[in-house]
Amino acid sequence: MALTGAAVWQLSGGAGAAPSAGGTSGQQADGYSGLPHTLVQVSPGGCGAGWSSGHTTTGLQVFDISNSGIAPADVQLVEPASGAVVGEVEGLAPNRSRPLLVRLAAGSYAFRCLQQDVDAATGPTVKVTGAGTGAGQGTPAVVPVTQQDLIPAALAYQHWVAGQLPGLVTDVDALHSAVASGDLAGAKQRWLTAHLAYERLGAAYGAFGDVDDEINGPRSHDTGFHGVEYGLWHQGSTTGLEPVAAKLLSDVRGLEAAWPKVQLDPAVLGVRAHEIVENAIEFELSGRTDYGSDSNLATVGANLDGTTEVLTLLRPLLISRVPMPRIDAAMAAARAQLTAAGNTPLGSLTQPQREKLNAVFGDLVEQLAPVASVLEVRRTQ
Amino acid sequence: MARDAVGKNVARRSVLAGALATGAAAALTGASAARASTPSPAAPRGFHGAHQAGVLTPKRRVAAFVSFDVTAGDRAGLADLFGALTDRVRTLTAGGVPEPLGISAPPADSGVLGPVPPGGLLTALVAVGASLFDERFGLAAQRPVRLGTMPAFPDDDLDPSVCHGDLLLQLEADDTDVIANALRDIARHTRGAMQVRWRIDGFASPPRPVGTPRNLMGFRDGTANPDTTDTRLMDQLLWVDAGQGEPAWATDGSYLAVRLIRMLVEFWDRVGITEQERMFGRRKDSGAPLDGQTETDTPDFGADPTGDVIPMDSHMRLANPRTAQTAEQRLLRRGFNYDRGTDADGNLDMGLVFCAFQQDLERQFVTVQKRLAGEPLVDYIRPFGGGYFFVLPGVRDANDRYARGLLG
Known part of the structure; x- marks a missing residue:
């Protein structure tokens, strides 16, 4: 040393x-x-x-x-x-x-x-000059991305989220009503709809701050979506769940109200483009966040929707910097495998199904990894 | 298990093992042209050669056996997989500076072996299972003719989750970090095309105090292996060649039987020494046959026709009766001990990753295995997994790759 x-x-x-x-x-x-x-x-x-x-x-x-x-x-x-x-x-x-x-x-x-x-x-x-290494055979050269370059995508993403939030609030409101009225079957159905609506917003969690943990914390079932999920599926009734659902409703209403004032850091979009799927693998495909609904595969589908949205907005920046056809193919393969598996519980997948799923999602995160590297904000002037 | 074969030339073999380590084998098979850095003195041979390394090369201290299922969707995807495997194993074997990727991607290498991984640290072997030749890739007609699915033998207690697989990777090194790095690197480059089905790690014990290393029952294991420096003998017992009815691409390959065998070591430790030795047919301390003085002595079954000294049902005697008729049944044992936690009874889960290389599974491993059925030793072991695999021919040079003859 x-x-x-x-x-x-x-x-x-x-x-x-x-x-x-x-x-x-x-x-x-x-x-x-x-x-x-x-x-x-x-x-x-x-x-x-x-x-x-x-x-x-x-x-x-x-x-x-x-x-x-x-x-x-x-x-x-x-x-x-x-x-x-x-x-x-x-x-x-x-x-x-x-x-x-x-x-x-x-x-x-x-x-x-x-x-x-x-x-x-x-x-x-x-x-x-010199022999042995022709053009295109050196370390790949990438035009760096500046904060300025990312602002349009960040604004567009902010706008897209703003458009999604009213739907989320409506869905959670419906969930709350079903819970409050003791409608177990209705509550289960509305829980799925509302939870998927939230899971689609994968790139925004960072901007939501600590309330994201309250709403959808993967490690507990005391509050939020997983609190309601645990109650509905494990205890088999809505008894005692109304306060949990009411808190959830108030949290998502808070998000909607606060969103116009949020300034999304443009630098995070590139990172989220691969982290959404990283998290889907860690928390969903693992079954880690299943608190009874057996809906992990549907959640992964919603996470893919969120990733698709981010990639769509970033595409103009990515097209010259990463092999987009490979990313697109990996996204399509992941989607196809998810569709083929259907919204079945993770535990009922056969070994070949499970291996295929692990393979396509494993490949997808490998293909997405360069996105964060090339979109890291760099100074040029 | 400690399956025996004809014992001969053991002293000579241990002398020649040194020559092997210093490059005799490299000369035999052609040294790597693609090696990017100076190999460590311990490197048994380069990556390239007619045969793969990891068969005749000396065992290294630690090993991982990783069975994969191929998830690639078609034949082109399978060819890409073998291309990626070749590229990674070649690079990992050779060592050298990992390719800089600038700002285009995360680093190419994990850095576990330092900024410039040394060459010669890894020995890797790739083999394929019978299931690779099912309908998925249109390879049924190319299946090595002696490759099937390992059956459950009478004394087996197989767990399907640790049996078979489309592809087997045998990784060996002298340090565990090399194995961890290699597996991580290979998985990173092949994630979409194959997924781990099962894995078991093993280790080779050093001589205690001299001679052939011991298994976890305390007995020397591999004493009577055929002489790996005898090229003619290896051609007779190990390598697939033209004229054996195999598809042309299979020449220079070999068959590998992997058997995961738990040893009930607590039970074993409660067995008297005489009974233990009569089960193996050898002395525990010296490894000598019960009718001999030293490990390298050849047992004389003819002089003991009724098994008064070496019981007729001892492991050594059943495994290798040392007759002219059974000489062609000999195989090359190259197993590793394993030690991996405890079971629900609180007993230690340890045993042997039995590996046997041969030219013909039926003629060699299966024949011996059938002879061993019901031997007294079976009460103290539990075969629970493994499979049959075909060891691909070696990657000959920088332009070659695994399974080129199979997939074009």
């Missing part, structure tokens, strides 16, 4: 910025001692100093990026023509060095340095 710190300190203080073949203790600490290393300095006056045409190589290599400024910096290696990023080091502290591992195809690159409260600085364009 102490050795590593000392080595990094030396590296960052070193004036010599010539490309190095590796071998210093600092480079060994990163584990990439077998690869070509280039020392690159980041400072307010010089972004990318130490790398220049004539000292380049294609293929797998490491840039040891050292922040010799006085403020933390984000450093990106970009293709200057498109602004696409092939690699980045985020939040690099002053007097610290970190390795940036990339595979470079032949082409033109530059470092872009973003220090707090300072305009972005782009270093000299460096032309990389």
Whole structure:
């Protein structure tokens, strides 16, 4: 530990910025001692100093990026023509060095340095030539997404949720009425409808805040939907459930009333695009949140609806950044498998059915994982 | 179980095992061209070769046996699965710098083995079950002719949830983190196409104090294995070749019987030593046959025709009568001990992942198994799972992949 710190300190203080073949203790600490290393300095006056045409190589290599400024910096290696990023080091502290591992195809690159409260600085364009790695064979270059880029999708999503909430309130109101009047069969049916209406709003939970736990907390059946569910299915009557349903109704009415004032953080949309399905696997396909209704598969269907909505809104940003056809195919496969399984209780699925379901949803989350990566908000200016 | 085969050349074999570890086998099968980093000195051989590693290679300290059901919808999906498996096992075996993905995706590698996983840490083997050749992928005509579904033998108590499977992965390493990383990586790249059906982890004990490692009954297991350095013998006993009526793609494959065998160790520990030794036919301390002095002594059944020294129904004698007629029934045992918790009685669940490689299941494993039916040892063991699998031919070079001959 102490050795590593000392080595990094030396590296960052070193004036010599010539490309190095590796071998210093600092480079060994990163584990990439077998690869070509280039020392690159980041400072307010010089972004990318130490790398220049004539000292380049294609293929797998490491840039040891050292922040010799006085403020933390984000450093990106970009293709200057498109602004696409092939690699980045985020939040690099002053007097610290970190390795940036990339595979470079032949082409033109530059470092872009973003220090707090300072305009972005782009270093000299460096032309990389060499054999062995043709165009398109390097680390994928992705045009970063800014906060600005995500605002239209966030507003549209906010609008979509606003359109869903009155229906949710109506459904919960109907549930409450059935519970209050002692109509067990009616209450069960209306519970399903109302719960699915809520589950469709998967990307908004974060914005709902703590009340989401009250409404739909997966770990308890004291309150909210699962409180009513437990009572209806386990005790087989509506006795004593009216206060729980009334609280639920008041919570969703509160959501509806507060929603116009909510400011949805645009940065969360990309994360939710894959987290909705992650949560569906963790809490629904596992049966973890079944408190008697055996409706997990229907819930997963509602979660897919919510994911579809988010992907639809994000599609313009995603189309050039991730393989959308594969995501679309994985979504379709998940939907088809869910349809084939029908709304049967999880426990009655055959082993082949269960394996198929696990396979398509497992594949779907793998395909969705890059969405959050490419939609992470990054500064470019 | 501690099934015996003809004992010979054991001393020579242990000498040659060292040569195997330092690259003799790599020379035999062609060293990996795709290796991205320096292999560790312990690496028995590279990934590429006519035969897969994990059959003749020395056992490593820990192993996982993971049976999968293929969920891919069609033949193209199955071919993609074998492509992905080849790519991942090749990469995991070779080690090297994980591919940087920039901001396009989460990291390609878990990092469990450090930023640059060393090469040579993993030995992996891929085998397929009879169910892969059902109607789903149109492969019925390509089924290895001796591959069927493992039946329940008379002394078995099989649990269907830990039997069979479309595909079996045998992962071996000297440290458990390597296994965990490999399985996680492979699952990540194959999630849509296959799902785990059952899994059991095992370990190979070190020699105690010398000789062949012991099983959890305290007896040496594998003493009389055929000499794995004898290429001609391996061709006679293990490898599938042209002229055996097998489909052409199956050449250089082998058959694997996996048997999950619980040992009722508490019960066993309450049995006297003489009775224990008479059940195996060997001394517990030295591993010597009851008519011999050392582990490597060959029992002389001819001199003991009525079983006064080595009982007629002892495991060793039934498993391998050491006659000219039974020589072709020998198989290569390569099992691992397992230890995994307790049962409702509070008894320990431990035993053996019995693995036997051979050329012909019926001629070898089944014949021996039938001879063992009702042996005294069956009271102390409970076979509860496993299956029959066909070990795919090796991946020969950087352009080859698992099951290329089967799927094109």
